[in-house]
Amino acid sequence: MKIHFNYVLIEPEELPEVTSGGLILTEKPKPNKGTIIQVGEGLPDEPIVYEVGQRVLFPINAGTEVEEEGKKYKLMRQKEILMEL
Amino acid sequence: MIEEKYYEVLDKLPKRIADNYVLVRMNELNKQKKTKSGIYLTSGASDTNLDSNDIFDQVDRSGTVEMVSNLYFNPSDPLSLGNKTDMEVQKGDKVWALAIDSNMAYRFKIKGIHYKLIRYDGLTVAKRGEQIIPLNGWLLLDFVIEKTSELIKIPFKVRILDQGVVKYAGSKNSDYTINYGKSMSGGLHKINNFSDDIDVKVGDMVQYELVRGERVGELKLESDYINTFGELLKLCQRRHVTRTI
Numbered sequence: 001m002k003i004h005f006n007y008v009l010i011e012p013e014e015l016p017e018v019t020s021g022g023l024i025l026t027e028k029p030k031p032n033k034g035t036i037i038q039v040g041e042g043l044p045d046e047p048i049v050y051e052v053g054q055r056v057l058f059p060i061n062a063g064t065e066v067e068e069e070g071k072k073y074k075l076m077r078q079k080e081i082l083m084e085l
Numbered sequence: 086m087i088e089e090k091y092y093e094v095l096d097k098l099p100k101r102i103a104d105n106y107v108l109v110r111m112n113e114l115n116k117q118k119k120t121k122s123g124i125y126l127t128s129g130a131s132d133t134n135l136d137s138n139d140i141f142d143q144v145d146r147s148g149t150v151e152m153v154s155n156l157y158f159n160p161s162d163p164l165s166l167g168n169k170t171d172m173e174v175q176k177g178d179k180v181w182a183l184a185i186d187s188n189m190a191y192r193f194k195i196k197g198i199h200y201k202l203i204r205y206d207g208l209t210v211a212k213r214g215e216q217i218i219p220l221n222g223w224l225l226l227d228f229v230i231e232k233t234s235e236l237i238k239i240p241f242k243v244r245i246l247d248q249g250v251v252k253y254a255g256s257k258n259s260d261y262t263i264n265y266g267k268s269m270s271g272g273l274h275k276i277n278n279f280s281d282d283i284d285v286k287v288g289d290m291v292q293y294e295l296v297r298g299e300r301v302g303e304l305k306l307e308s309d310y311i312n313t314f315g316e317l318l319k320l321c322q323r324r325h326v327t328r329t330i
Contacts, residue, residue, distance in 0.1 A: 049101075057099070059191070079157065079164045082106070082191055082202055083099035
């Protein structure tokens with residue numbers, strides 16, 4: 001898989017399915033944090049500002065979910081990332 | 086009332102925030118407060134504006150800027166800021182946000198301190214020292230009061246809803262993104278084409294278009310909860326001014 005333009009590929013962090021109070025969640029919580037594992041080349045007027053390995057936070061509904069070799073990733077524009085942690 | 090559970094816990098401040106956002110350290114919540122008449126408010130009540138039942142007054146929407154970013158405007162991009170303007174806030178400024186933007190902001194806390202990541206175009210006013218800076222094309226107006234007491238012999242005053250006297254005027258937005266709506270034929274048509282290009286100065290009495298959610302445009306600055314200016318002012322977008330009186 002190769003990422004292009006101003007897109008970044010993020011490996012989301014798995015969230016626990018049991019709350020701190022011990023409740024088991026019926027629906028798997030959507031992750032909002034992850035680590036950048038690949039970045040695109042950037043655009044002429046928008047260079048990529050993130051680097052591979054950075055931990056970031058994003059809106060839970062941002063980007064597209066992509067799957068490779070049974071693993072789920074988030075593909076999104078770098079501007080959709082809310083903050084670098 | 087702001088529910089603590091909606092705040093995610095992070096261990097440290099972010100290294101970088103996204104374009105078009107401002108990181109705001111929110112006013113302290115859940116602190117016991119006292120009204121002017123000496124009544125102690127409970128932790129929940131202190132977060133609400135007791136003068137109003139309006140839901141928009143019941144969210145926290147002011148705080149101190151902790152981090153700023155670059156602004157990004159591109160009318161054809163859905164991630165763009167809604168209006169073209171300059172970044173006018175800096176670290177340490179006190180800012181007020183529109184209730185809806187404050188309510189939708191990503192929120193977290195670090196060591197018990199509450200933060201929100203608020204979009205810049207959701208900010209209305211900044212205060213730097215004694216300087217009041219309306220942002221994003223907003224005007225701050227004094228209410229125009231009309232006396233209507235002659236018929237029933239009881240003196241009372243009414244605020245004229247769509248008029249005000251400009252008390253603080255910020256810089257203009259130089260452009261807006263264009264929203265499109267569906268026309269009756271099924272195609273897309275422009276539903277707005279805003280401009281801020283009018284001359285309005287402090288002291289002008291203006292009439293403005295009442296728009297949806299007009300209650301959002303009032304800043305309850307006189308309440309304890311956001312008591313900074315000690316006065317109630319009306320918020321009005323420069324683009325909604327219809328005439329100078």
